[in-house]
Amino acid sequence: MATPFTLSVALRQLAYNRGQTLLTIGVVATSVTLIIFISSLINGLQVRIVNNVTDSIAHVRIMPEERQPQALWERESAEGDPLAVGRVAKLEQRQRKIEGWQPWLERIRSLVRDDLLTLVPSTEGSAVISRETKRIPARLLGVVPEDYNRIVDIQSNLVSGRFFALNGGEAAIGLRLSRDLGVSLGDRVRLLSAEGNVSNVTVAGIFDTGFGSVDGGAVFVPVRDAQSLLGIGNAITGFGLKVTDVFEAERVAGELRQQLPFRIESWMQDNERTLSGLRAQSGSSQMIVAFTTLSAGLAIAALMVMAVTNKYREIGILKAMGASSRQILRIFTLQGLILSLIGALLGTLASLGLLAWLGSLKTISATTGKASDLFPIALTLGNFLIGNGLALATGFFASLYPAWRASRVDPIKVIRGQ
Amino acid sequence: MSTSAPPSPLLVLDAVGKVYTGEIETRALADVSFAVSPGEFLAIVGSSGSGKTTLLNLLGLLDTPSEGRLVLDGQDASRLEPDEAARVRRERLGFIFQFHYLLPEFSALENALMPCRVAGNDRAEREEPRMRALLDRVGLGDKLAKRPHQLSGGEQQRVAIVRALANDPLLVLADEPTGNLDSRNADEVFALLQALTREAGKAVIMVTHDHELAERADRIITLKDGRVASDVRSPGPKAD
Ligand SMILES: Nc1ncnc2c1ncn2[C@@H]1O[C@H](COP(=O)(O)OP(=O)(O)OP(=O)(O)O)[C@@H](O)[C@H]1O
Ligand SMILES: [Mg+2]
Numbered sequence: 001m002a003t004p005f006t007l008s009v010a011l012r013q014l015a016y017n018r019g020q021t022l023l024t025i026g027v028v029a030t031s032v033t034l035i036i037f038i039s040s041l042i043n044g045l046q047v048r049i050v051n052n053v054t055d056s057i058a059h060v061r062i063m064p065e066e067r068q069p070q071a072l073w074e075r076e077s078a079e080g081d082p083l084a085v086g087r088v089a090k091l092e093q094r095q096r097k098i099e100g101w102q103p104w105l106e107r108i109r110s111l112v113r114d115d116l117l118t119l120v121p122s123t124e125g126s127a128v129i130s131r132e133t134k135r136i137p138a139r140l141l142g143v144v145p146e147d148y149n150r151i152v153d154i155q156s157n158l159v160s161g162r163f164f165a166l167n168g169g170e171a172a173i174g175l176r177l178s179r180d181l182g183v184s185l186g187d188r189v190r191l192l193s194a195e196g197n198v199s200n201v202t203v204a205g206i207f208d209t210g211f212g213s214v215d216g217g218a219v220f221v222p223v224r225d226a227q228s229l230l231g232i233g234n235a236i237t238g239f240g241l242k243v244t245d246v247f248e249a250e251r252v253a254g255e256l257r258q259q260l261p262f263r264i265e266s267w268m269q270d271n272e273r274t275l276s277g278l279r280a281q282s283g284s285s286q287m288i289v290a291f292t293t294l295s296a297g298l299a300i301a302a303l304m305v306m307a308v309t310n311k312y313r314e315i316g317i318l319k320a321m322g323a324s325s326r327q328i329l330r331i332f333t334l335q336g337l338i339l340s341l342i343g344a345l346l347g348t349l350a351s352l353g354l355l356a357w358l359g360s361l362k363t364i365s366a367t368t369g370k371a372s373d374l375f376p377i378a379l380t381l382g383n384f385l386i387g388n389g390l391a392l393a394t395g396f397f398a399s400l401y402p403a404w405r406a407s408r409v410d411p412i413k414v415i416r417g418q
Numbered sequence: 419m420s421t422s423a424p425p426s427p428l429l430v431l432d433a434v435g436k437v438y439t440g441e442i443e444t445r446a447l448a449d450v451s452f453a454v455s456p457g458e459f460l461a462i463v464g465s466s467g468s469g470k471t472t473l474l475n476l477l478g479l480l481d482t483p484s485e486g487r488l489v490l491d492g493q494d495a496s497r498l499e500p501d502e503a504a505r506v507r508r509e510r511l512g513f514i515f516q517f518h519y520l521l522p523e524f525s526a527l528e529n530a531l532m533p534c535r536v537a538g539n540d541r542a543e544r545e546e547p548r549m550r551a552l553l554d555r556v557g558l559g560d561k562l563a564k565r566p567h568q569l570s571g572g573e574q575q576r577v578a579i580v581r582a583l584a585n586d587p588l589l590v591l592a593d594e595p596t597g598n599l600d601s602r603n604a605d606e607v608f609a610l611l612q613a614l615t616r617e618a619g620k621a622v623i624m625v626t627h628d629h630e631l632a633e634r635a636d637r638i639i640t641l642k643d644g645r646v647a648s649d650v651r652s653p654g655p656k657a658d
Pocket of ligand 1: 438439440444445446464465466467468469470471472473
């Protein structure tokens with residue numbers, strides 16, 4: 001608690017030792033800037049990396065079971081029919097597909113409930129897309145464009161033509177694929193599915209999402225066309241869903257595994273390496289924060305010990321006048337708080353300025369000519385609070401030792417001129 | 419020769435001794451007994467190492483006696499807790515040291531008011547007119563806003579004298595208050611100290627090497643090897 005006496009002595013001394021004061025504020029401001037800046041930048045990088053992965057795919061994919069023999073055996077163990085093994089072996093050779101899928105759609109929707117952002121049936125397979133002598137392997141996706149657009153935004157990334165309201169006999173392909181094939185809007189291309197079915201379709205839409213795998217290797221056709229190319233009748237090949245929080249995908253997938261007789265994969269499984277990279281990055285950013293805080297604390301303590309040593313005589317005289325040890329302690333802890341408060345304020349302003357400047361830098365894509373942010377920056381309230389909170393706590397704790405030394409000054413020694 | 423003053427004594431020392439413990443034990447004071455009446459101006463003299471500063475530190479409750487009793491204003495103050503001693507210093511005692519030890523960050527007036535600030539700010543506000551008047555009285559009326567480094571040594575010591583009176587103490591303790599000044603300044607500062615304390619009715623205990631100045635006190639105690647060698651009331655007429 002500050003009294004007018006302790007506060008006025010604290011402030012006067014800070015104003016009097018201007019050099020030391022500015023130095024200490026500089027240390028605090030620099031570390032606050034560093035903490036906010038580094039964590040915002042790394043946050044932003046992580047958001048960008050995660051978005052690059054998750055924006056172009058379903059967060060959770062639901063597919064027919066692959067390892068059917070054992071799983072089916074378990075599921076149908078009540079029957080105890082040894083023939084099941086044989087039947088299953090046969091099943092596995094068949095096309096993997098889900099018949100009568102509408103009830104499953106409702107089932108999944110009710111299971112995922114609040115976490116669900118979007119759920120779409122998918123009809124996918126491999127195909128070769130060709131134009132004259134050029135042949136390129138691609139992923140064939142049978143979609144209801146208006147639904148699928150919630151998994152990957154194709155519609156607003158159209159370069160030409162249509163995506164929504166794609167008709168039978170029409171396809172939408174990526175800009176890169178169109179260039180690789182040398183086709184433009186309205187040209188006809190040939191699709192040959194892995195099952196050996198062929199169809200000639202018109203390029204009705206060309207898009208450029210920025211996601212390489214989508215732009216360079218996906219062919220979107222209406223569901224019916226895909227079903228006949230894949231030879232699966234009215235069946236589909238799976239479901240894709242997006243969840244509200246991408247990092248909850250694995251939990252949701254785990255819950256679905258308990259309830260559904262399907263193979264279920266989350267993007268987090270598929271991208272384990274990316275995720276562990278992100279975790280390592282978070283760890284190193286926390287280390288930077290910790291060491292920055294530590295070194296700032298030590299610098300503040302060292303500067304304040306110097307200030308206290310220079311003030312020995314004044315401290316002794318104040319004590320002779322009847323100032324209590326507690327009052328002396330308060331004078332210097334107040335100084336620690338004031339220095340870190342001003343430092344934190346300046347550091348916050350500096351980091352905001354720095355982030356605003358970096359955020360305004362744009363980079364122009366060499367291939368598409370689109371402008372995007374050079375540095376991904378995500379300043380969260382959390383970064384801000386952590387930076388400032390650490391500074392204040394550090395300033396206070398770093399001042400405790402110098403303040404304690406000050407409070408222990410023996411006026412007798414001062415009076416004796418020692 | 420000993421306590422014979424009619425008013426109840428302000429300060430009583432009863433067989434006070436001080437031994438510094440450390441690698442070597444040093445006895446600095448032994449069997450010191452005397453009493454001081456309100457308003458009395460007492461000089462303590464003695465050769466170097468005779469225990470003058472040690473005695474003054476005990477009187478100022480900056481240190482505790484190894485033996486004996488020290489009674490200040492009827493209250494045993496021999497072995498107070500540090501916080502309690504600080505409170506008594508704040509409320510009852512004024513200090514003047516050989517070096518002025520003014521705080522460089524504060525003006526002359528603010529320095530003079532510092533004991534009141536330590537005790538609480540409302541007090542500083544109350545005492546400010548009195549401090550202004552006292553500073554004016556010691557010839558610093560036009561230098562109230564000056565910082566210590568803008569004042570001469572004699573001026574700084576005058577601020578220190580005024581400061582010692584800020585909290586309206588019962589007793590002012592001065593350790594060679596003029597030791598650092600040339601003789602002309604020393605003379606002036608001493609005269610001011612004597613005048614101001616006499617006007618305010620404060621008792622003063624002053625350590626000095628200067629026998630001429632000591633002669634101008636009401637009473638002189640001479641220490642020798644930590645003992646009271648003589649305790650004489652000045653015969654000279656000081657009631658000018
Ligand atoms: N902290 C201490 N530890 C040990 N001995 C001490 C200490 N302080 C003082 N002394 C010793 O106590 C004795 C009295 O010292 P004191 O400072 O009281 O003398 P003094 O009369 O004030 O001398 P001076 O005139 O030189 O100031 C001396 O012998 C000194 O060496
Ligand atoms: Mg001495």
